[in-house]
Amino acid sequence: MSAKGGIPLEDSILRLENITKVYSNGVVANKDISVDFRKGEIHSIVGENGAGKSTLMKILFGIEQPSAGKLYLRGEERQFHNSLEAIDAGIGMVHQHFMLIPTFTVAESIVLGMEPRKSMLFLNKKAAVAKTRTIAEQYNFDVDVTKKISELSVGAKQKVEILKTLYRNAEIIILDEPTSVLTPQETEILFDELDKFKKLGHTILFISHKLGEVKQISDRITIMRNGESRGTFNNAEITMEELTARIIGRDLISSYDEKKHDWPEMTPVLKVEKLCLIQKGQKRLENISFTVKRGEIFGIAGVQGNGQDELIRAIAGLTGHVGGTITLDGTDISKLSIKKRRETGIAYVPEDRMSDGTAGEASLGDNIISTYFDRPSLNGPFFMRGRRINTEARRLIKEYSIKAESPSQKIQSLSGGNIQKVVVAREHNTNPKCMLAEQPTHGIDIGSAEFIHLRLIEMRNAGAGLLLVSADLDEVMGLSDRLIVMYDGKIAAYFSDIKGLTRNELGYYMLGVKQQTPEEIGGALHD
Amino acid sequence: TTAPATEEPPAEATAAAEQTEATEAPAAEKIYKVAVLVPFIGDQSYFDSVNAGRLAVEDYPNVETTLIEMGEDKSKWESYYLDACEGGYDLIVGGNNDAEEYFYAAAKQYPDQKFFNFDYVNHVELPNVFAVTYNTPELGYVAGTAASLITQSSMPKANAEKIVGIVVGMDFPAMNDFVSGFCQICYENGVQVLIGYPESFTDSAKAKEIALNMYAQGADVVWQVAGGAGLGVFEAAAEADKYAFGVDSDQTIALSGQPNLAATIVTSFYKDCGASVKYAVDMLIAGTYPTGAKTLGIKEGAVGLIQNQQYIDMVPQEIRDQIDAQVAKVAAGEVTVISALADDAAWQDIKAKATAPLN
Amino acid sequence: MTKRKLSLTGDTAFETIKTIIAVFIALAITFCVLALTCENPVASFVTMLTGPMTKLRYFGNVLESMVPLVFSGLACSLLFRTGLFNLGIEGIYYIGGVICSYIACQVFGNSFTHPLVAILVPALIGGLLMLIPGYLKAKYNANELVTSLMLNSIYLGVGLWFIKTYLRATDYSSTASPLFTETAVLPYIIPGTRVTIGIILAVAAALLIYVLLFKTRLGYQIRMTGLNPNFARYSGMNAMSLFLLVHFISGFLGGVGTSVELLSIYSRFSWVTLPGLGFNGALMAMMGKNNPIGVLVVAFGISYLQIGAEIMSRSTTVPVEVISIVTATLVLLISAQYFLRGWREKKLLKEGMLHV
Amino acid sequence: MSEFLSVIFSEEFLSTVIRVLVPLLFASMSAYIASLAGIPNIAVEGIMLMSALFAVLGSYWTQSSWLGLLISIGAGLVMALILILCTIKMGTNPILVGIALNTFSASFTVFLLYLFTQNKGTSASLASIVLPIVNVPIIEKIPVLRAIFSGQYTITYVCILSMILLAVLVYQTPLGMRMKAAGLDERAAKTAGIDVNKVRIIAVLISGLLAALGGAYMTTGYLSIFTKNMIAGRGWIGIAAQAMGGTNMLGVAITTFVFSLFQAVTNVFSLYDLPSELINIIPYVGVLLGIIIFSVSTYRNSKKG
Ligand SMILES: Nc1ncnc2c1ncn2[C@@H]1O[C@H](COP(=O)(O)OP(=O)(O)OP(=O)(O)O)[C@@H](O)[C@H]1O
Numbered sequence A: 001m002s003a004k005g006g007i008p009l010e011d012s013i014l015r016l017e018n019i020t021k022v023y024s025n026g027v028v029a030n031k032d033i034s035v036d037f038r039k040g041e042i043h044s045i046v047g048e049n050g051a052g053k054s055t056l057m058k059i060l061f062g063i064e065q066p067s068a069g070k071l072y073l074r075g076e077e078r079q080f081h082n083s084l085e086a087i088d089a090g091i092g093m094v095h096q097h098f099m100l101i102p103t104f105t106v107a108e109s110i111v112l113g114m115e116p117r118k119s120m121l122f123l124n125k126k127a128a129v130a131k132t133r134t135i136a137e138q139y140n141f142d143v144d145v146t147k148k149i150s151e152l153s154v155g156a157k158q159k160v161e162i163l164k165t166l167y168r169n170a171e172i173i174i175l176d177e178p179t180s181v182l183t184p185q186e187t188e189i190l191f192d193e194l195d196k197f198k199k200l201g202h203t204i205l206f207i208s209h210k211l212g213e214v215k216q217i218s219d220r221i222t223i224m225r226n227g228e229s230r231g232t233f234n235n236a237e238i239t240m241e242e243l244t245a246r247i248i249g250r251d252l253i254s255s256y257d258e259k260k261h262d263w264p265e266m267t268p269v270l271k272v273e274k275l276c277l278i279q280k281g282q283k284r285l286e287n288i289s290f291t292v293k294r295g296e297i298f299g300i301a302g303v304q305g306n307g308q309d310e311l312i313r314a315i316a317g318l319t320g321h322v323g324g325t326i327t328l329d330g331t332d333i334s335k336l337s338i339k340k341r342r343e344t345g346i347a348y349v350p351e352d353r354m355s356d357g358t359a360g361e362a363s364l365g366d367n368i369i370s371t372y373f374d375r376p377s378l379n380g381p382f383f384m385r386g387r388r389i390n391t392e393a394r395r396l397i398k399e400y401s402i403k404a405e406s407p408s409q410k411i412q413s414l415s416g417g418n419i420q421k422v423v424v425a426r427e428h429n430t431n432p433k434c435m436l437a438e439q440p441t442h443g444i445d446i447g448s449a450e451f452i453h454l455r456l457i458e459m460r461n462a463g464a465g466l467l468l469v470s471a472d473l474d475e476v477m478g479l480s481d482r483l484i485v486m487y488d489g490k491i492a493a494y495f496s497d498i499k500g501l502t503r504n505e506l507g508y509y510m511l512g513v514k515q516q517t518p519e520e521i522g523g524a525l526h527d
Numbered sequence B: 001t002t003a004p005a006t007e008e009p010p011a012e013a014t015a016a017a018e019q020t021e022a023t024e025a026p027a028a029e030k031i032y033k034v035a036v037l038v039p040f041i042g043d044q045s046y047f048d049s050v051n052a053g054r055l056a057v058e059d060y061p062n063v064e065t066t067l068i069e070m071g072e073d074k075s076k077w078e079s080y081y082l083d084a085c086e087g088g089y090d091l092i093v094g095g096n097n098d099a100e101e102y103f104y105a106a107a108k109q110y111p112d113q114k115f116f117n118f119d120y121v122n123h124v125e126l127p128n129v130f131a132v133t134y135n136t137p138e139l140g141y142v143a144g145t146a147a148s149l150i151t152q153s154s155m156p157k158a159n160a161e162k163i164v165g166i167v168v169g170m171d172f173p174a175m176n177d178f179v180s181g182f183c184q185i186c187y188e189n190g191v192q193v194l195i196g197y198p199e200s201f202t203d204s205a206k207a208k209e210i211a212l213n214m215y216a217q218g219a220d221v222v223w224q225v226a227g228g229a230g231l232g233v234f235e236a237a238a239e240a241d242k243y244a245f246g247v248d249s250d251q252t253i254a255l256s257g258q259p260n261l262a263a264t265i266v267t268s269f270y271k272d273c274g275a276s277v278k279y280a281v282d283m284l285i286a287g288t289y290p291t292g293a294k295t296l297g298i299k300e301g302a303v304g305l306i307q308n309q310q311y312i313d314m315v316p317q318e319i320r321d322q323i324d325a326q327v328a329k330v331a332a333g334e335v336t337v338i339s340a341l342a343d344d345a346a347w348q349d350i351k352a353k354a355t356a357p358l359n
Numbered sequence C: 001m002t003k004r005k006l007s008l009t010g011d012t013a014f015e016t017i018k019t020i021i022a023v024f025i026a027l028a029i030t031f032c033v034l035a036l037t038c039e040n041p042v043a044s045f046v047t048m049l050t051g052p053m054t055k056l057r058y059f060g061n062v063l064e065s066m067v068p069l070v071f072s073g074l075a076c077s078l079l080f081r082t083g084l085f086n087l088g089i090e091g092i093y094y095i096g097g098v099i100c101s102y103i104a105c106q107v108f109g110n111s112f113t114h115p116l117v118a119i120l121v122p123a124l125i126g127g128l129l130m131l132i133p134g135y136l137k138a139k140y141n142a143n144e145l146v147t148s149l150m151l152n153s154i155y156l157g158v159g160l161w162f163i164k165t166y167l168r169a170t171d172y173s174s175t176a177s178p179l180f181t182e183t184a185v186l187p188y189i190i191p192g193t194r195v196t197i198g199i200i201l202a203v204a205a206a207l208l209i210y211v212l213l214f215k216t217r218l219g220y221q222i223r224m225t226g227l228n229p230n231f232a233r234y235s236g237m238n239a240m241s242l243f244l245l246v247h248f249i250s251g252f253l254g255g256v257g258t259s260v261e262l263l264s265i266y267s268r269f270s271w272v273t274l275p276g277l278g279f280n281g282a283l284m285a286m287m288g289k290n291n292p293i294g295v296l297v298v299a300f301g302i303s304y305l306q307i308g309a310e311i312m313s314r315s316t317t318v319p320v321e322v323i324s325i326v327t328a329t330l331v332l333l334i335s336a337q338y339f340l341r342g343w344r345e346k347k348l349l350k351e352g353m354l355h356v
Numbered sequence D: 001m002s003e004f005l006s007v008i009f010s011e012e013f014l015s016t017v018i019r020v021l022v023p024l025l026f027a028s029m030s031a032y033i034a035s036l037a038g039i040p041n042i043a044v045e046g047i048m049l050m051s052a053l054f055a056v057l058g059s060y061w062t063q064s065s066w067l068g069l070l071i072s073i074g075a076g077l078v079m080a081l082i083l084i085l086c087t088i089k090m091g092t093n094p095i096l097v098g099i100a101l102n103t104f105s106a107s108f109t110v111f112l113l114y115l116f117t118q119n120k121g122t123s124a125s126l127a128s129i130v131l132p133i134v135n136v137p138i139i140e141k142i143p144v145l146r147a148i149f150s151g152q153y154t155i156t157y158v159c160i161l162s163m164i165l166l167a168v169l170v171y172q173t174p175l176g177m178r179m180k181a182a183g184l185d186e187r188a189a190k191t192a193g194i195d196v197n198k199v200r201i202i203a204v205l206i207s208g209l210l211a212a213l214g215g216a217y218m219t220t221g222y223l224s225i226f227t228k229n230m231i232a233g234r235g236w237i238g239i240a241a242q243a244m245g246g247t248n249m250l251g252v253a254i255t256t257f258v259f260s261l262f263q264a265v266t267n268v269f270s271l272y273d274l275p276s277e278l279i280n281i282i283p284y285v286g287v288l289l290g291i292i293i294f295s296v297s298t299y300r301n302s303k304k305g
């Protein structure tokens, strides 16, 4: 079954032999990995958070150097000391986190590092614009190359990242979780492109936690676990279940439905009425009204950038200038400070765990108490009680199976999935009446994602109201009891029951193709 | 009659202070250890002059000197004085404005050693201390005399306007003591004075800009009293092709590397701290170390103007004679010179009068 | 995931080894410089290292010169903790000194209340003045480096003018205040030195700030705000008021520092330029990694070295300026992050490979 | 007052502004280019001081003002090299290195001065040579223009040229774009295949070169003598101007110009009987008010949208 061995060297364009990577802090991220990539294939790499996928790709791209092992490119042994050498050798990489500079234009971002010149010395700005435009057209990417990066949507930024590799003539394109921020439609387009590249002879290395996508697009799949390779498989020869089992070492719960549970009295807990928001002279939110009840998960679907983030931040109190009212459990919280809102019973899992959800330089312990550090049980009359805080942190680490050595470890040394678990643990631990969860499993491996989902369901079952924002349709459809779709700062649709709702139907509302009547939408508030 | 300040015989410089002869003491075996404490040398001003005095006595066979630079951090000075006292020196030369309190405290604590304050402001009477100060206003007066004569003269770079300038490092009484006498005589002579304070003793560029402004407004001679920054005035003079006065010592010597700048200096008005240091050491060796405080002025030759060849070549005989006459008048005590340090009201008054534009 | 703490190369052990080796190298360089500039390098070197221990007065010098460094170091470290590069302590030291002197020259109270007022008032005003760049930054995002540098020069000008116009000593030839009233001066605690209760205040301040930062809710909030203001705001902390509070405390420390320095070491105010203690404080803060105890240790170390070098230069022909070469080398080596890193990584790699 | 106005509106005043502006412009551009590439250069003051001294020593040793200038630039580059090596190779905080270099330079210049002149205050006794004053034939005759473009010290023209080259470098060359990228986001630059360290080394060396020219200007024409601590805070003004302008070169230049204008006015004011301490803070107050107005209006605009 394993595709390993057997393949003659000539067939493989890129071959790794016994690659081991030990980071300078002693972490062994890759252990004795041997794998080869063939010309014209889409090769997926899957594995849990921290399995070492990104590290392996960084080694291929010259950002990290292997501690041991060899790398053969087109049969020839190579060593990349920096990205420039990798780029020159025809390797391109789209990173897990965008590597774009907000103040640069699209054209500048794309040509950076390989700028067209005039008379040897000078930047040829016109040629830069022309060249990038040509490439974008050639591959059917619809982006305005004269726009600034900061003005682009997430999907457009993703496109720019891919254009960057194409501009560099990459024969091997590495995509580290490119789809985690895209809508289904955008993902479809991307996959079409990838298929096209494949046919043109490009090799694509694809990393994703969404196994459905992996199955859909891959020729071959390499599984990683604990820094080791657990074998490479032909896509056709491995089932979804097998794949899952090999990644997390057990089976996944197929559906959360059985866990559904009706809270005895579905009283409203969060009521948002006629919410409006104007930012930088633009209407960001217009007349948003809905009610979240105890014991339900209220979903908000939508393409990123259609006001979901602003809405959640307005409810949490992070954005000012709100017209309309927000009522939590009978109290009008729309004029209250963030702290007061939290005290009234709001908890919030933010979209960006690194910039809002944690202080990377601070310890895990400090991070896990930030929203209730003044709780009497953690404090004496004057001082904070270090030992109790430690105990509390250890308890949460255990309960949420966070992979960490001790509460005094810096949080940024945890893998992304574990950081997300810390955030969820902390917010859960405040026992909120209403939890705002924004992209709670973004970029997280399936095992951890399931764990977080179960926690959210548990909260719901204990009587909390949950407001779930997600760009991942599987997630939002799998978890929500009721659902609205947001488009252009307005509610485009409301579904009181999501049974029978199709992804495509939802997609039409998300893209603004369809729109419900005000009466239908009114149900969000009054149901 | 070339007579740079440091070469003047000390006996003449301090004629008023007791009669002196014997420089070679009979007790030949004794080696006299002298410590000289200044914040730093190279100020182009009296610390350098004190050091010159030290170097002069260094040549004596029975004198050993140590120069101690204390740095500009005043909080450290006390320990430098105490260290010097504990270092077994026979004579400790120090004092002047900011260090005075440490100087006198140390003198009190170590009564067996002799102390010499080379430029006092508030003398404290102690049996082992001798202190001198210099009549700065008189020096300013002489400089003002020369300046007002030159601006009205037909010297090649002099103009019709009766305007002169003075660039002063900072606006505080000890510095203004140079200005008060200067203003006094200029006002008497109907000459307007431009005063500029760069508020720095190191920013020569700023001093240059101020001096350039003065020259642009019609001044034809500017006196610099601004330490290192003052060198900018000579740069301005060279650029504007005008005259400048030096201060503290013969600055044509200091500017030996830059003849075009040295050429702008008509004369320098000196304060001979070095000579007084030498005098104190001589007295120590002679076994007649004085106590008390003395003010040294024109009469004692401790302040005055440099009459070198350049001066003689540049300044016509009749002007030099007029200056000499005025100097003699001051030496004879016929003029009461206003001191900014001693009489603030009078200084403010003369400053207002002398700086008022002429009509 | 094989993740192990590796003992010899662990963070604390490595930092210690690194610092010791850096100090040794810096001293070796110093020795070379001495060998080039003076006749008896060995003796001079020994004097430099042991000088401060040879006399109580010298050791007193070490303590007294570390006091202002501790205060400005603490003040700067708090500012740096907010992630800002604000050099305003320099100006606070000046204007605070002017205010302290004004009070110290008045006649009132006794030898307890007078210094108390003379320290607290400049401290309060220092705190308030520090709010200017703090507020401009927090509210309007005005660059704190620009505002603090400009304010430093402005405080100098205004302070000089104030002294000249309202507080000038008539018996003194340069711009300076009259002698401080006797009751205002801080008492000496070690006879034969100028070590006053200032040193106790400095150590107390460091401990207090340490406790504040690491043991209290306020300190927790300050640390989180400093590390990630977005996170602090998201968590419900009032980032703006914390930010202003930190600036206030920092200015307050600056005011206390300058007052303690003046009332301990000086008998009148005669600074006509910025004292430079603010910049040195920035150095202390950075070398002490913005940790109060670190600042204390660094301030002692640098003062010791400085005094040792001064004693050496007094008794030898070495020019005082050579000290600066020594200090610069030491500062650069100790604060080098990558210094010995290669060695450490090789070791880590070896140990890590064992687990593969 | 009318007298004051007549001074302000004179051609002479314009050339005063230019004279004051040149070293400050070098300082701020030095700070600008380094910070653009992501290495704050706090050592501008120290580099200027060192170069000012070496310009004098160099021209004295070689008896050629041009060789002196070269030596001075060399000294500046060495200082810059220390900054960049400590930062890149040793991972020292660049600001710490900057402060250390400034302290070092303040003492070391005095030490060198003493070594070569036996004087700790000035280089006046050295026969150093200045660069010539350049008169430009036709411009010499045109009012106003001649105040700016003729009869200036050699390095003033070097300054004009440097500013043009710098603007071209930053805005018209790949290197400039890479510097900006390295400064704005090191990781993004690295993954785009840019050798960030190389770009930074170049930027800091250019920064050293500009600071060195600023220092050399002080002693090769504007003045001909080195005096201890003669840079007197000009480097810091440059750093403040950089901080105000950020990545916008024009903003940095305008701030510097405004400061110089105020400085020149101050020099004129200092001949009037006003409290000189207060007069001397005018340029600082000017820049402070400038940044307050600028920040408040930016804030208002961003609120309005
Ligand atoms: N620069 C680094 N220094 C030290 N350790 C690192 C570094 N980068 C990654 N690691 C560690 O190496 C391990 C593997 O990380 P890697 O990023 O390769 O995982 P991954 O498979 O990409 O995970 P994810 O699915 O979350 O993206 C993790 O334990 C991580 O903490």
Ligand SMILES: Nc1ncnc2c1ncn2[C@@H]1O[C@H](COP(=O)(O)OP(=O)(O)OP(=O)(O)O)[C@@H](O)[C@H]1O
Residues within 6 Å of the ligand: A025, A049, A050, A054, A055, A096, A411, A412, A413, A414, A415, A416, A417, A442, A443, A444
């Ligand atoms: N110097 C470091 N020391 C320790 N851990 C580090 C270091 N640098 C990065 N890491 C950690 O290694 C992990 C791998 O980095 P990477 O950029 O691939 O993110 P990730 O963990 O894979 O994120 P995600 O969960 O979003 O996929 C991150 O969690 C990061 O915090």
Ligand SMILES: [Mg+2]
Residues within 6 Å of the ligand: A053, A054, A055, A096, A176
């Ligand atoms: Mg990853």
Ligand SMILES: [Mg+2]
Residues within 6 Å of the ligand: B150, B151, B152, B158, B159, B160, B161, B162, B163, B218, B219, B220
């Ligand atoms: Mg005249």
